[in-house]
Structure formats: structure tokens, C-alpha cells
Amino acid sequence: MPLILLPLLRFLIAVLSISIARARRPLAVVSHAVDAAMLAWLAASLARGTPVGWTLGSGSAGIGISMTGDRIGMTFAALAWGLSLAVNVYIWRDRLRPYFFLLVHLLVGACYAVSFTQDLFNAYLLFELLTLVSFLLVGYERRPRQIWASLRYLILSSFGMSVFLFGVGIVYAHCGTLDVGVLRPLIAASAGEPWVLLAAALLTTGIGVKAGVFLFSLWLPAAHARAMPAVSALLSGVVIKMGVLELFRLADVFPLRLPLIVLGSITGILGIAYAVTVHDIKKMLAFHTLSQIGYVLIGFGADTPVARLGALTYAVAHGLFKALLFLSAGDASAHVGSADDRTLTEHKARIPRATRIALAVGVLGIVGLPPLAGFDAKAILEDGLSSLGPRIIVWLLSIGTVLSFAKFVPFLFARSTVRAERPRACAYAWLGGLIVAFWPVSVLMTSVPLCLAALGGMHLIESLGSLLAGAGLYMLVRRRTLRLPQAIFRLEESPLIILLGFFLVFVLLFISGSAG
Amino acid sequence: MPIIVSFVLLGIGILALVLRRDLVIKLLALGLINGSSILFLVGIGNRPSARAPIHVPGEVATFVDPLPQALVLSAIVVNFAILALALVFVMILVERYHTTDAVRIEVETSRESEEEETPCL
Numbered sequence: 001m002p003l004i005l006l007p008l009l010r011f012l013i014a015v016l017s018i019s020i021a022r023a024r025r026p027l028a029v030v031s032h033a034v035d036a037a038m039l040a041w042l043a044a045s046l047a048r049g050t051p052v053g054w055t056l057g058s059g060s061a062g063i064g065i066s067m068t069g070d071r072i073g074m075t076f077a078a079l080a081w082g083l084s085l086a087v088n089v090y091i092w093r094d095r096l097r098p099y100f101f102l103l104v105h106l107l108v109g110a111c112y113a114v115s116f117t118q119d120l121f122n123a124y125l126l127f128e129l130l131t132l133v134s135f136l137l138v139g140y141e142r143r144p145r146q147i148w149a150s151l152r153y154l155i156l157s158s159f160g161m162s163v164f165l166f167g168v169g170i171v172y173a174h175c176g177t178l179d180v181g182v183l184r185p186l187i188a189a190s191a192g193e194p195w196v197l198l199a200a201a202l203l204t205t206g207i208g209v210k211a212g213v214f215l216f217s218l219w220l221p222a223a224h225a226r227a228m229p230a231v232s233a234l235l236s237g238v239v240i241k242m243g244v245l246e247l248f249r250l251a252d253v254f255p256l257r258l259p260l261i262v263l264g265s266i267t268g269i270l271g272i273a274y275a276v277t278v279h280d281i282k283k284m285l286a287f288h289t290l291s292q293i294g295y296v297l298i299g300f301g302a303d304t305p306v307a308r309l310g311a312l313t314y315a316v317a318h319g320l321f322k323a324l325l326f327l328s329a330g331d332a333s334a335h336v337g338s339a340d341d342r343t344l345t346e347h348k349a350r351i352p353r354a355t356r357i358a359l360a361v362g363v364l365g366i367v368g369l370p371p372l373a374g375f376d377a378k379a380i381l382e383d384g385l386s387s388l389g390p391r392i393i394v395w396l397l398s399i400g401t402v403l404s405f406a407k408f409v410p411f412l413f414a415r416s417t418v419r420a421e422r423p424r425a426c427a428y429a430w431l432g433g434l435i436v437a438f439w440p441v442s443v444l445m446t447s448v449p450l451c452l453a454a455l456g457g458m459h460l461i462e463s464l465g466s467l468l469a470g471a472g473l474y475m476l477v478r479r480r481t482l483r484l485p486q487a488i489f490r491l492e493e494s495p496l497i498i499l500l501g502f503f504l505v506f507v508l509l510f511i512s513g514s515a516g
Numbered sequence: 517m518p519i520i521v522s523f524v525l526l527g528i529g530i531l532a533l534v535l536r537r538d539l540v541i542k543l544l545a546l547g548l549i550n551g552s553s554i555l556f557l558v559g560i561g562n563r564p565s566a567r568a569p570i571h572v573p574g575e576v577a578t579f580v581d582p583l584p585q586a587l588v589l590s591a592i593v594v595n596f597a598i599l600a601l602a603l604v605f606v607m608i609l610v611e612r613y614h615t616t617d618a619v620r621i622e623v624e625t626s627r628e629s630e631e632e633e634t635p636c637l
Contacts (some may be wrong), residue, residue, distance in 0.1 A: 040538055121587050128594040138573065139605060142635040148625045151539075151605045158546055158598050159533065165553040165591060166526075172584065376579040491542070493617050495533050 001406035002038040003054045003067045003116050010035060010109030014102045019096035028088045031105070035112075060210045067116040075445055076238075076245050077321045080111040083202050083237045086431050087230045088456075090327055092423035093104065100140060107234060111329055114242040120178040122166050123246055124161060124515060127309045130242065131157045134235055138227040144466050149222035152491050155185055156219045157209050157497055163502070165205025170199040174508050184253050192513045200254035201506040205498060207250065208505075211243025212293040214267035215501030218494045221274070224286035225339075229330020232282070236289045237323035244296055244315050246420075248308070251300045258512035260301030261506045265393045265488050268294020272400035277308045277482050281329050282339045284404060285322065288366065294397060298407035299381045307384025314381055316445065317438060321365035324431040331413075331424055340512060341407045348411040352420035355509070358428035365435040366462050368401045368472070371455065374440035375463050379454035380446060382462075395466065404469020518559030525552035537605050539616045543599060550595040557584040557591070 013031040015026045045052055052069035087104065097366045117123050130153065172178055175186045178485035190196055208216035220240075224232045250268055251260060271291030277283045296318070299311025332351045333339035344351070361372075368374040378398065385391045420428075434441065443451045487493055526546055532545035561581035569582035609617055611623050 125590055125594065128598070132594075132597060135601065142608065144609070144628055145625045147608055149607050149622060151602060151609070154598060154602050154605075155533075155546055157541065157597070158602075159530075159549055162526075162549045162553040166556055169553070169557045169560050171585070172557075490535055491623060492537070495530060499530065 002041055003069050004056075005054060005210065006035060006038055006116075006423060007109040007117070010105050010112060014105030014109065017105060018098045019089050024098065024101050025092070028101070028503060030079070032085050032088070038083060039074065039078055039235040040378060042074050045069075046071055046074060053301075065122050066118045066181075067113075068181070069116055069120050071445075072248070073115040077112050077115040079241065080108050080115065080238045082430075082434065083234060083319060083323050084108040084418075085252075086323060086327070086427045087234055089423050090233075090390050090427035091230050092426075094420065096140075098138075101132050103137050103140075103340045104230075104234070107137065107239065109317070111242055113236050115245065118180045118249075120171065120180065122178075124164055125244070127164075127246075128161055130210070130239055132162070132238055133225075136230075137231045138223050138235070140231065143226070144309075145222075146226045149219070149226045152494070153219040153223045155491065156475070156494055156498070160206045160209025160216065160498065162206075163202055163209075163498075165207060167199045167202030170195055171200065174199075180249050180253055187253050191465060192364075194337055196254065197506060197509045200250070200256060200509055201259075201502055202260060202504050203250055204247070204256060205502040207246045207262070208501065209243075209498065210240070211247050212240040212267075212289055213263050213297065213501075214270045214290050214294075215263070215504070217290065218489050218497060218499050220290060221286040222285055222489060223284040224289060224326075225280065229246050229327050231333075232286070232330065233326040234324035236286070237319040240289060240293065241315050243317055244293065246425055247297070248300055248312065250486050253305075255509065255512060259304050259508040260297045262301075262508055263295030263392060263501075263505070264294045264299075265302055265390075266294075267291065267297060267394065268397045271398075272397060272404060274484055275404040275485050276400070276477075277405075281341050281344065282326070282333065282408070284341075285325050285329060286416065288401070288404065289318075289322060291397060292322070294367070295381060295394060296395060297300070297379065299310065302385050302390055304384045306388055306450060307381055307386075310377060310381030310384050310437065312373075313442050313445050314377035314498055316441075317365070317377040317435075320431055320434050320438070321373055323360045324358055324428065324435065325362035325366065327383070327427060327431070328355045328362060331355045331420070332359065335418065341411070345410040348414040349416045350418060351411065351414065351416060352418045353416055354420035354425040354428055356412050356414065356416075359408060361428075361432040361435055363405050363408050363412075367405055367467060369467065370460055370463055371437035371439055373435040373457070374444050376438050376451070376454055379456075379463075380442065380450055380457040382459070383450070383453055395462070398463070398466040399473065400471045403469055403473050406471060406474035406478075508515060518555055518562060522552045522556035522559055525549075525555065537617050537619050539609070539621070540603075540619050543602050543606065546602070547595070547599055549593075550598075554588045554591055554595075557588045560584060560629065 013027050017027050042052060055066040057062040104499045109128050115440035134153045137152045140149045175183055184408055187196060212220055224236050268291050271287050278284050295425045296315050299307045332355050335350050336344050336347045365372045365374045368378050529545045529549035533542055561584035563578055564579055566578040566580040569579040609621055613621055
């Protein structure tokens with residue numbers, strides 16, 4: 001029962017917070033406390049081994065709308081809870097119109113629902129809800145560039161979800177059900193048939209648009225960079241993760257191994273290439289959302305249980321440090337008046353100290369300094385990679401991440417007397433604390449032996465090696481300027497690239513089907 | 517038959533979305549794409565000489581599959597909401613730039629600098 005109550009109560013709070021605008025702070029406190037209690041109940045019943053599930057409409061599996069509270073869903077719901085708490089604290093004193101809080105609560109409620117849903121059509125509806133809400137949130141300040149970025153987002157994601165619906169239709173026509181758990185044996189029985197390949201390619205394309213996969217999510221850099229910091233943190237931290245979670249569920253049902261590895265490599269490498277070439281730090285963080293999704297997809301594609309667990313852990317870790325980075329980078333650029341890293345370095349004394357500490361913790365987390373969040377999750381992921389190819393790509397990606405985040409170092413060290421606002425500092429402390437003390441969290445998500453293995457000497461050497469290599473590479477290339485094509489992000493080209501991605505996935509599925 | 521039509525509509529929609537520069541026409545194309553997916557879902561529930569799924573006691577007849585029809589109802593509502601909201605944002609952009617040309621809006625928005633950018637409306 002809490003499974004359905006979690007999202008529904010959030011929706012109720014959302015409605016209340018717009019109708020009783022003065023009570024928005026008590027309402028936020030109550031909703032987070034109640035959600036925490038329900039998540040704790042869910043965790044306790046999972047630990048006892050009691051299955052938690054709920055089906056609307058029918059008792060038999062495969063007909064009603066079913067929700068399952070598995071460990072993975074709970075982890076993502078907890079991530080949504082943690083980031084919602086951070087963002088609500090961050091905007092505690094901000095003067096915003098009441099509908100902003102309505103939208104934030106709706107967004108979090110929808111994320112809870114996606115975490116538990118097992119039904120493909122239900123997932124479609126919830127993704128459309130996420131699209132609408134994040135569309136309004138990105139354009140909240142009504143700056144022209146925000147409006148334009150969010151309009152492009154809406155058009156591309158609606159296009160993507162239509163493609164997804166075609167996939168849903170094909171699956172329903174052949175299997176008569178849309179429940180992921182029921183579909184698994186049915187799809188496995190008819191592996192290699194043309195309709196399975198077509199449905200898998202359509203569903204992957206549709207979710208790819210929402211999940212931050214490079215060929216599909218070309219709306220992402222503009223939308224995430226232009227939105228308010230609190231909104232970018234939620235979008236990059238948890239909304240993208242919902243797409244990733246759905247991809248994980250799809251990878252469980254369909255033979256998506258090869259496409260995920262190829263898409264992951266493309267996403268990671270191109271994301272980093274673009275991140276290195278921009279100076280706007282918010283835009284750079286947005287490109288890094290793409291690059292870090294690359295790790296996660298490679299982990300899903302590797303198809304060993306350890307790699308998949310590692311990838312999920314990485315998705316959660318990324319949610320934490322990317323939210324912290326977006327919140328603190330937004331605050332820093334608000335104090336300086338520009339998001340350009342050169343201007344930030346010039347006026348670094350204007351950035352409050354707490355903000356700089358938060359930026360530093362976020363950067364150390366994302367580059368994978370032991371024992372922070374990025375290191376731990378990446379080590380578990382690497383332990384699960386059996387073949388050499390993905391390992392090399394993961395290693396290149398870590399060097400690239402260090403290379404691009406080296407831009408942040410010049411403005412992290414300064415003497416400043418400006419004090420951060422207290423709510424902001426509290427939000428940083430919450431997220432930063434989670435990032436620094438991520439090891440216990442990862443133990444909860446995976447298991448003790450895996451996390452102990454992640455602390456092994458090889459991983460430490462590898463992490464320090466990539467830090468040094470990235471820093472050295474930065475010294476070599478920092479005077480160079482490189483311009484990569486920007487046309488692919490335009491509204492005209494993006495649908496074509498989504499189609500290209502669809503054909504790529506289809507061909508890869510075909511190759512892996514005929515090889516296996 | 518509805519399935520073939522739905523794929524044709526999808527193709528037309530994608531072509532219009534890519535080739536036409538006018539934002540309103542792009543949104544119409546998006547509506548066509550969304551409509552094609554709905555037609556596809558209805559199409560797969562169709563059976564030869566089947567009737568609407570309304571059960572009359574004592575009568576035996578072939579019905580079309582009612583589930584896709586139930587599903588598309590929500591999809592239609594969602595697509596309506598998306599088109600309506602998108603049109604509002606197009607309206608805001610038109611008030612500022614006096615054009616619905618996507619390429620020109622792209623150029624104009626990239627020209628606005630971050631500091632001097634004033635909110636629309």
C-alpha cells in the first residue's frame with residue numbers, strides 16, 4: 001500500500017502547496033518526514049524478505065497495473081527523496097511563485113511512481129507527466145533562452161514518447177501484456193524474431209530520449225544548462241535517472257547487450273568531448289550528465305550482475321554529486337554574474353566559501369577520488385566488466401572527466417569574506433555529507449564483499465593514475481581551442497539524429513541476435 | 517490497414533518536423549506523429565469484422581480488443597496537454613521575436629547575453 005501512497009501523497013501535497021501557499025514550508029517538512037517513514041517501512045519489509053507489491057484492476061499478473069517495491073526501485077525512490085530534500089532546503093528562503101512548489105512536488109511524486117512501476121504503458125504516462133512538469137520548470141523564469149530550450153525539450157521528448165508507444169503497441173500485439181515481469185519469459189521464448197528486434201529498438205529509442213543517451217537526448221545540454229540551479233539539480237539528478245532505470249528494466253527483458261555498450265561508449269566519449277570544449281560551467285555540467293550516463297549504460301551492457309549493480313550504484317552516486325555541482329555552480333554564477341569559467345576565476349573572491357567547498361566536494365566526487373562517491377561506484381562497476389574493451393573505455397572516460405573538471409580548480413581556491421546563505425549551506429552539507437560518506441550507502445545498495453573489493457589497491461592506483469593523467473593532459477591542451485559542431489543540437493537536426501540512433505540500435509540488435 | 521496508415525502518417529510527421537521551419541507547422545507535425553501512434557495502438561486491437569466491445573447479454577460476437585482503446589484515451593489527453601502547452605510557449609516566443617521561424621528564433625536567442633536577458637511577459 002505505501003507504494004501507491006508515496007506518489008499519491010506527494011501529489012496531494014502538491015495541490016495543497018498551491019492552494020495554501022503560506023503553508024508551503026510546513027507542508028514540505030511533513031511530506032519529507034512521511035515519505036522517509038514510508039521508505040523506511042519499505043526497506044524494513046524488503047530486509048525481512050516480504051515481497052511488496054500492489055496491483056490495481058486485477059488479481060492476476062499481467063492484466064492490472066502493477067507496482068513492485070524491489071530493491072532497485074526503492075533505491076531510486078530514496079534518491080528522489082534525498083534530492084527533493086536538498087532542493088527544498090536550497091530554495092527555503094527564495095521568493096518563488098506557488099506553482100513552482102506544485103511542480104517540484106509533482107515531479108518528485110512522478111519519480112516515486114516510475115521507480116516502482118512494472119507496466120510499460122504506466123511508465124509511458126508517468127514519463128509524459130515528467131516531461132510536462134520539467135518543461136514548465138525549465139521555462140519557469142521565462143527567459144527567452146529557457147523558453148526556447150524547454151520548447152525543444154518538449155517537442156523532442158514528445159516525439160520520443162510516440163516512438164516508445166509504437167514499441168509498446170508491438171509488444172502488446174504479440175504478448176498480450178505490458179507487465180515487465182510477465183514479459184520476460186515471453187520475450188525470451190521468442191528471442192531473435194524480427195518483431196522483438198523492432199520493439200526493442202523502438203522502446204530503447206523512446207526511453208533514450210528521456211535517459212540522457214547522446215544520440216537521443218540532444219535537447220539535454222541546453223535545457224539543463226539554462227534552467228534554474230534547483231531545477232537543473234532535480235532534472236540531472238533524478239529525472240534522467242528515471243529513464244536510466246527504465247532502460248535497466250528493458251535490458252532485463254530484451255537482448256540489449258551490444259546496443260547498450262555501443263551507445264554507452266558513444267554517449268561517454270562525445271559527452272566528454274563537448275564538455276572539454278565549453279567554457280560555460282553549467283553547460284559543461286550538462287554535457288557531463290551525458291558522459292556519466294555513458295558509464296551506466298556500459299555497466300548495463302556488460303551484463304554481469306556485479307556490473308549492473310555497479311552501474312546502478314553509479315547512477316545514484318551521479319545523482320548526488322551532479323545535484324551538488326548544479327546547486328553550487330548556479331549559486332557561484334549568481335554571485336559572480338556569469339557562468340564562464342574565466343570570469344569566475346577572475347572574480348573568485350565573490351564566491352562564498354561554502355559554495356567553493358561544495359564545488360570542490362562535487363568535483364572530487366565526480367573525478368573519483370577515493371573514497372568519495374564516484375570512486376566507490378566506479379570500482380564496483382569495473383569489477384563487473386569482464387572484457388577488455390569496455391574497461392579501456394571506462395578508463396578513458398575517467399581521464400576525460402578529470403581533464404574537463406580541471407577547469408574548476410582555478411576558482412576553487414580564494415580568500416573570500418562573502419558568506420553563503422544558510423539554506424544553501426545546509427543543502428550543500430546534506431549532499432556533500434552523502435558524497436563523502438557514500439561507502440555505507442553503497443553497502444546498503446550492493447553487499448559488503450563487493451564494497452570491500454572496491455577498496456582494493458588496484459582501484460586506488462587506477463584512480464590516482466587517471467587523476468594524474470587527466471591533470472597532465474589538461475596542462476598540454478589548455479591553450480588549445482577546439483570547436484565541435486553545434487548544429488546537431490538544433491531542432492531540425494535532432495529528430496534526424498534520433499532516427500539515426502534508432503537504426504543504429506536496430507542494426508546492433510540484429511548483429512548481436514545473429515551472432516548469438 | 518490502420519497499421520500501414522499509421523506508419524505512413526508517422527513518416528509524413530517526421531518529414532514535416534524536420535523539413536518545415538515554421539514552429540506551428542512543427543507542432544502540427546508533432547500532433548500527426550502522436551496521432552499515428554494512437555492509430556497504431558487502436559489498429560493492433562482490431563480484428564476482422566469485429567464490433568465495439570460493448571457486451572449485450574445473450575449475444576455472441578467478436579469484439580475488438582478493448583485494452584488498447586482504454587490505453588489510447590489517456591495518451592490522447594496527454595498529447596492534447598503537450599500540444600496546448602507547447603503552443604503557449606510558441607506564443608510567448610512570437611510576442612518577443614515576431615516570428616515563428618525556428619531557425620530565426622534559434623539565432624535570436626543565442627544572441628541574447630546572459631546578464632541582459634529579460635524575462636518574457
